[in-house]
Amino acid sequence: MRLDSDKPNSASNGSRHNPNGSSSSHSNKTIPPSSTNGYSHATNGTSSSYTNGSTPLAAKLKSPTFYGHDREEVTRLLIQALNDLGYQGTASRLIQESGYELEGPAVAAFRHAVLQGEWSEAESLLFGSHQSDDGGGVSISNGDSMHHEGLALAEGADRHLLRFQLRKQKYLELLEERDLGGALMVLRQELTPLNQDVAQLHNLSSLIVCQSADDLKSLASWDGAHGSSREVLLSELSKSISSSVMLPDHRLAVLLDQVKQGQISKCLYHNPLTSPSLFSDHMCDRSDFPLQTVLELTQNADEVWFIEFSHDGSRLATSGRDTAVVIYDTSNFQVQHILKEHGNHVAYVAWSPDDSKLITCSFDHKARVWDSASGRCILTIDHHHQPVTSATWAPDGKTFVTGSLDKQSQLCVWNLSGHALYTWSNEHRVQDCAISPDGKRLVTISPDRQIFVYNFITREEEYSLRLKTDLTCVSISRDSRYMLVNMADNELQLIDINSAEIVRRFLGQKQGTFVVRSAFGGGDENLIISGSEDGRVYIWHKENGTLIETLEGHSGGCVNAVAWNPADPCMFASGGDDRKVRIWSKELSPNTRRRVNSNESHRTSLGRASFEPAVSMT
DSSP states (O other): OOSSSSOOOOOSSSEEEOTTSOEEEGGGSOOOOOOSSSOOOOOTTOOOOOOTTOOOHHHHTSOSEETTEEHHHHHHHHHHHHHHTTOHHHHHHHHHHHOOOSSOHHHHHHHHHHHHTOHHHHHHHHHOSOOTTOOSSOOSSOSOOOOOOOOOBOTTOOHHHHHHHHHHHHHHHHHHTTOHHHHHHHIIIIIGGGOOOHHHHHHHHHGGGOSSHHHHHHHHTOOOTTTTHHHHHHHHHHTTBOTTTSOOTTHHHHHHHHHHHHHHHHOTTOOOSSOOOSSSOOOOOGGGSOOEEEEEEOOOSSOEEEEEEOTTSSEEEEEESSSOEEEEETTTTEEEEEEOOOSSOEEEEEEOTTSSEEEEEETTSOEEEEETTTTEEEEEEOOOSSOEEEEEEOTTSSEEEEEESOSSSOEEEEETTSOEEEEOOOOOOOSEEEEOTTSSEEEEEETTTEEEEEETTTOOEEEEEEOSSOEEEEEEOTTSSEEEEEETTTEEEEEETTTOOEEEEEEOOOOSSBOOOEEEESTTSOEEEEOBTTSEEEEEETTTOOEEEEEEOOSSSOEEEEEEOTTOTTOEEEEETTSOEEEEESOOOGGGOOOBOSOOOOOOOOOOOBSSTTTBOO
């Protein structure tokens, strides 16, 4: 039973027949100029389907290869790229001269149907007019369409999942239009029988009660029919269509990115802020890498446990075994503020997204929010009953999360008025936590060797991982794809957040007893940096896991923390048990090197935050 009155039209050049014997030519229905990756192309008045294996006459006059590459593939890539660049006229002339088209009428019709919200037509064009393998549910074809095979799908494509994606968009758009009856029919008769993720079906069904389109968009994380949702859907669907039929979006740009990444992966000291040029092979020089200590900051009165640059790189906050937090101006590394209101060790600091505020977490069971310009405490979170071990800001800077060693209220979301907006109810204490920059996930690690990943929007746990050793810290990459976890068996792991699979291991640093922190580093986060219990700083290449440098950093104990300046790829900092913060950069001439020392008092303590019960953060 078809839910709309229009018959689906064939994407083939000939006619197609429906079960009652009637036929209709696809050319009887005028299709508006089709958007192919966002543009239109000319065909000299004819619409000849692109077919693999047939060579246009113009192309036969030239070699079938282009420096070892298939000429047809290269030409189609250029047509797409020219349109992406906005050179539609040049792309049309290339189509005329080469005889190749970017994609045939069937693909153009499918693209048009998705972008215009013609869901019956889109499903018919994608899968063909036979719906015998529908996978359940009432077909959105009316049964009168002529038979055609549909578009060639990529190997391993899940036809049921593709149908689910199309029908989900249709369902959401009906809800947006407040057509609740139509939406309910799609949910019951088209989505549910496909037997996809039950949890997702429950989530979709809960959207029925949304009071407005704005509520729907917020809860579904969807921007509506007139936003980019249809373009996003088309991009997702195209990944499951054979690339010989429908080129993936911006394919030449993707290939160029892969070329750059290939060169970067071979460049051990890759650390620029700008992307490598396509005009020459890329290789960075070791002399431009930050390998020298150019400053020593000694304002901290005891071991340095945590350091963090502001997002704009203009300030550096340090904290540790003493009760103070020191904020430096990185233009001259003079002390800007010393924050002194905590009554015990300060284990963690976190800059707000706009750097206007700073959260500090202490063993005094409190977290404090400070105005970073004035150094004034503007909020105290006095809710936890054990040390507050970590904090992380939501991307909008309006809320934040604190983690502690409590067993009842160990993970809470707060607003800037100090009101608890949500408290997770599990019993796992929190050693460290981080919200992904895209705001979608919250990752925590616990002293009982587990990683928990939550959907930060719905607050639901997505998955957890149990490891074989103690975990000390977690951080998330700027692109929100990876988490970096330090482990107490001399190993760091890079884990894909979506798949939960280990992408790479980094070995060499020493860690077995104490809290040692790591970070992403370099101009494009192509590096991994970590402290170590042997007093050294370790730097690896993120893409291939190669240990690039082992730097003699601090004497008399651990290097507890490291941080890379996000605004200066040639600067990072390290903090250790020697009560010093070292600033690393390219080697400077002797007369420009200086030692900033604002506290010459004699220090003898060698204690530190460890996993041992008496002095442990666990």
